[in-house]
Amino acid sequence: MKLICLITALTLLFPASSFAHELPDLGDVSQVTLTPHQERQLGLRIMRQIRADPSYLDDSEIASYLSNLGHRLIANSDETSANQSFEFFAIQDPSINAFALPGGFMGFNSGLIIAAQSESELAAVMSHEIAHVTQKHLARMIAAQKYDWVKSIAALAVAIAAARSNAQASSAILVASQASIIQSKLDFTRKHEKEADRIGLDILLDAGFDPQGMPAFFERLQRAGRFHETGAPSYLRTHPITYERIADIQNRTREMPYRQVPDSIDFLLVRAKLRAMQGKPHDAVVQFKARLDDKRYTNEVVERYGYIHALLRDKKAKQAKKELAHLYHILEKAQDGSILNNHVLGKPIRVEYKNVISGAMIEALSASVKLANGEINEAFKTYQNALKIYPQHRALIHGYANALIQNKQNERALEFLNKQLRVIQNDPQLHSLQAQCYALLGDKMLEHRALAEVYYLKGHFKAAADQLKIALQSDNGNFYQLSSIESRLKQMQGFIEEDEKDQDK
Numbered sequence: 001m002k003l004i005c006l007i008t009a010l011t012l013l014f015p016a017s018s019f020a021h022e023l024p025d026l027g028d029v030s031q032v033t034l035t036p037h038q039e040r041q042l043g044l045r046i047m048r049q050i051r052a053d054p055s056y057l058d059d060s061e062i063a064s065y066l067s068n069l070g071h072r073l074i075a076n077s078d079e080t081s082a083n084q085s086f087e088f089f090a091i092q093d094p095s096i097n098a099f100a101l102p103g104g105f106m107g108f109n110s111g112l113i114i115a116a117q118s119e120s121e122l123a124a125v126m127s128h129e130i131a132h133v134t135q136k137h138l139a140r141m142i143a144a145q146k147y148d149w150v151k152s153i154a155a156l157a158v159a160i161a162a163a164r165s166n167a168q169a170s171s172a173i174l175v176a177s178q179a180s181i182i183q184s185k186l187d188f189t190r191k192h193e194k195e196a197d198r199i200g201l202d203i204l205l206d207a208g209f210d211p212q213g214m215p216a217f218f219e220r221l222q223r224a225g226r227f228h229e230t231g232a233p234s235y236l237r238t239h240p241i242t243y244e245r246i247a248d249i250q251n252r253t254r255e256m257p258y259r260q261v262p263d264s265i266d267f268l269l270v271r272a273k274l275r276a277m278q279g280k281p282h283d284a285v286v287q288f289k290a291r292l293d294d295k296r297y298t299n300e301v302v303e304r305y306g307y308i309h310a311l312l313r314d315k316k317a318k319q320a321k322k323e324l325a326h327l328y329h330i331l332e333k334a335q336d337g338s339i340l341n342n343h344v345l346g347k348p349i350r351v352e353y354k355n356v357i358s359g360a361m362i363e364a365l366s367a368s369v370k371l372a373n374g375e376i377n378e379a380f381k382t383y384q385n386a387l388k389i390y391p392q393h394r395a396l397i398h399g400y401a402n403a404l405i406q407n408k409q410n411e412r413a414l415e416f417l418n419k420q421l422r423v424i425q426n427d428p429q430l431h432s433l434q435a436q437c438y439a440l441l442g443d444k445m446l447e448h449r450a451l452a453e454v455y456y457l458k459g460h461f462k463a464a465a466d467q468l469k470i471a472l473q474s475d476n477g478n479f480y481q482l483s484s485i486e487s488r489l490k491q492m493q494g495f496i497e498e499d500e501k502d503q504d505k
Contacts, residue, residue, distance in 0.1 A: 039102045040102070040104070042101075042102040043103025043104065043105045044103065044459045046101055047101065047105055048458060048459045048460060050091075050107070051458055054092075055091050055093060057110065058429075059090070059395075060394035060398060062090050062273065062274070064393075065266050065267070066090060066108060067087075067088050069088075070088040070126055073130055073207050074130060076203055076207040076208075077199075084133065085103070086104040086130070088107075088108070088126075089106070090107070090110060090113070090274075091108070091109050091110065092277065093110060094278060095109055096109065096111045096112045096221065097109045097111070099129075100132055100133060106126070106129050106130075108122075108125075112125065113270065114275055117216075117220075118263055119209070119261070119263040120210035120263075121214075122267070123204055123209045124204055124209070124213040124218075127203040127204045127214075130200065130203060131196040131197075131199035131200040131203065132196050134199065194248060197214070197248065200214070201249065201252060210260065210261040211253045211259070214249055218245070218246055218249065219246050222246065265299075265358040266361075268298075269358050269361050269362075272302050272306030273306060273361075275287075275288075276288070276307070277313070281310065281314035281315075282314055284314070285307070285310045285311055285314045288303065291303055292307060301327065301331060304326060304330070308323045312368060317369065317372035320372065324365070324366055327362070331362075359390065360386060360389075360393035360396055361395070363382060363385075363389075363396065364399055367382040367386070367403070368399065371403055376403070380400070380403065383399060392424075394424075394429075397420055397424075397430070398430070398433070401413050401416055401433045405436055405437060405440070411437075414438070417430060417433055418434070426457060427457075428453070428457040428458055432451075432454050434450040435448075435451045443476065444470075445471045445476050445477045446471070446477075447471075448470045449467070449471045449481075449488075452465075452471065456492065464492050465489060465492040472485055
């Protein structure tokens, strides 16, 4: 919850809504003052603080789903530049909001994902945000405002850092950094929102989603704001939705052919997992059980999946095991075609879960249930079998490595991690687990070498360099290892110098 006021400030500073639309035509004005590299560095500086906050949802399954959905939309955008990178992430926050940062970073509150009643609605919000990035609204605003805007971004990054220790001081910094900017930009809000609606709707349609998802979601949010003035969704405060905007979208979608698009099982499972993570553990258990008892669900597999997550969170491992057996029973019946009573958008579906990411999510949950019940060897077998089918699923990889470490099989865990890191090099959690293994095995040099990669991947270059210096002080390395660390340290020092130059500009 610490990030609620900060995310509001971020969306006020860089929402898809607050950038000037009718700038003079000076060529690509976004490139005059701010290069894509500089914009990316600004985003990274803010992301360092967000990633350090406990509200940042460091969940590989949720992040993977958002990334897959986002890149499916991007692939269908004619506006996307080959030089523009994107990163999608989630924030554990029940308020309904989404926000964009410099450099293509996009955050989605858990409350917004849960509030979306269909995958097309979530895709509509995401395509709207992508449109703001592809139209370079943020870069153009920074270019127009020159250094005053850049200084405001820097002040915001300081405020995010301050919030972790002093929320009141942080609020004061935020007010000072944003007050003079926000008021002067509100006049442009509606123009840019309409532009993002237009382009975002095209992206949504081209990606194969239901275009009605955009007006449906916006109209529901507007109703919520009308009847709950003091508790209006955060998205309304940072992305003003007017009757005119909704009417424009409805007029466009009215001419489009009807398209019924079933939600993916991945979307439904991610929403169920987020619902299980909300509020107090016991309350989540009660809510899932009540829906199951009353049969108030669209997909029983999804509802029981969320129920098991809630039970594990509430430390009810035995009951979770019982529910897992029930879940597998449903899946087995679905696989042989004898049960087709799971519905999505009114259409019956078969749970062909072995061919999609949802199967990996269920197997990762299964292993977690077995570990919670002390069935260590059974959990290992589940991980091993599942990884043969889903070798790139991060939750399975992380879970298996962590389970090996927790059960004192450090050499086996290290062998597994080293194999994974030869393929996946940009995962800070894998490097962190590798560092744990080296620490438990007494190899200080390689422990600090691995920790350096963790800091590097999170954008903390100075901390990474410090870890490499500590590694060089160890006397247990061979010539090749020490030379490799020295070479990496030189690279890190180059990143530090480059980062300092960007901050001075």
